[in-house]
Amino acid sequence: KQTNFIAPSILAADFTRLGEEVDNVLRDGADIIHFDVMDNHYVPNLTIGPLVCEALRNHGVSAPIDVHLMVKPVNRIIPDFIKAGASYITFHPEASEHIDRTLSMIQEESCKAGLVFNPATPLHILENVMDKLDMILLMSVNPGFGGQSFIPHTLEKCRKVRKLIDASGKNIRLEIDGGVKIDNIREVAKAGADTFVAGSAIFSTDDYKKTIDAMRVELTK
Ligand code: DX5
Ligand code: ZN
Numbered sequence: 470k471q472t473n474f475i476a477p478s479i480l481a482a483d484f485t486r487l488g489e490e491v492d493n494v495l496r497d498g499a500d501i502i503h504f505d506v507m508d509n510h511y512v513p514n515l516t517i518g519p520l521v522c523e524a525l526r527n528h529g530v531s532a533p534i535d536v537h538l539m540v541k542p543v544n545r546i547i548p549d550f551i552k553a554g555a556s557y558i559t560f561h562p563e564a565s566e567h568i569d570r571t572l573s574m575i576q577e578e579s580c581k582a583g584l585v586f587n588p589a590t591p592l593h594i595l596e597n598v599m600d601k602l603d604m605i606l607l608m609s610v611n612p613g614f615g616g617q618s619f620i621p622h623t624l625e626k627c628r629k630v631r632k633l634i635d636a637s638g639k640n641i642r643l644e645i646d647g648g649v650k651i652d653n654i655r656e657v658a659k660a661g662a663d664t665f666v667a668g669s670a671i672f673s674t675d676d677y678k679k680t681i682d683a684m685r686v687e688l689t690k
Contacts, residue, residue: 471640471642471663472663473500473658473663473664473665473685473688474500474501474642474644474663474664474665475498475499475500475501475665475667475681475684475685476499476500476501476502476503476535476644476664476665476666476667477494477499477502477503477666477667477668477671477672477677477681478503478504478505478615478646478666478667478668478672479491479502479503479504479505479517479668479672480503480505480516480615480668481615481616481668481669481671481672481673482494482672483672484517487521487524487525488524488525488528488530490672491525491528491530492528492529492530493677494671494672494677494681495530495532496678497677497678497681498677498678498681498682498685499532499671499677499681500532500533501532501533501534501535501556501557501664502525502530502532502533502534502535503535503537503646503666503668504517504521504522504534504535504536504537504555505517505537505539505615505668506518506536506537506538506539506540506546506550507539507540507612507613508539508540508541510540510541511539511540511541511561511564512539512612512613513613514613514614518546518549519546519549519550519552519553520553522534522536522550522553522554522555523552523553523554525554526553526554533556533557534554534555534556534557535556535557535559535604535644535664536550536555536556536557536558536559537559537585537606537646537666538550538558538559538560538561538564539561539564539612539613540560540564541561541563541564542564542565542566543560543561543564543565543571544565544566544570544571544574547571547574547575548574548578550580551575551578551580555580556580556581557580557581557582557583557603557604558575558580558581558582558583559582559583559584559585559604559606559644560583560584560585561584561585561586561587561590561612562584562585562586562590562594563590568584568594568598569597569598569601572584572598572601572602573601576601576603581603581604582601582602582603582604583602583603583604583605583606583642583644584598584602584604584605584606585606585607585608585612585646586605586606586607586608586626587608587611587612588608588609588610588611588620588622588623592626592629592630592633595630595633599633599634599637599639599641600637600639602639602641603640603641603642604641604642604643604644604664605630605634605641605642605643605644606644606645606646607623607626607627607630607643607644607645607646607662608623608646608647609623609645609646609647609648609649609657610646610647610648612647615668615669616668616669617647617648618648619647619648619649619650619653620647620648623645623647624656624657624660625660627643627645627657627660627661627662628660628661630643630661631643631660631661631662632661634661642663642664643661643662643663643664644662644663644664644665644666645657645662645664645665645666646666647666649665649666649667649670650667650670651670651680651683651684651687654667654684654687654688655687655688655690658687658688665684667684670684
């Protein structure tokens, strides 16, 4: 298993002070920045695009940016995010006509690629793409909004994916997104995840360091 990454989702940050929010959360111990892209088509919400990713890079953010595309169709926006400085790009398989080709598009530009599975999306696609993945992202809420409750059935799915990753012998990150908090992060880690997205659990608190430290303490238990 790889080292644990705490990935604050900037969806829950104060957008009027985004650069400062990202600097603060990195100073306070975040490992990567989770960047939620919603298109008001694949999901019923509209957020941020490549310009904002590029603005964060120009602001001086050097940490990995983990771009979660909730966009359909997905291919057209990928080159823009690569240019804008994305480190990881993950997409939902149902948003791509040709999953293998989309993964190649991302990796050919030396960006890391991953697939995202909604709570009800079956995992069978993984059978044919394990050798092309850098990350598997399991949604523990239905995509579209922050602040929803963790769907417990994700833990079972997470255990399954952990077994597949271990059997593949590859370095594939296993990320969980939605409703992750101090009081359930340990359970999520025990199910095999190594990358933890947390939006409201971090940004709704006054002291990000205290929250991230508390999450790390849970992860060492
Ligand atoms: C939901 C997004 C999540 C969201 C998580 O569609 O993909 O990344 O921001 O927010 P919390 O941690 O508040 O559930
Ligand atoms: Zn996300």
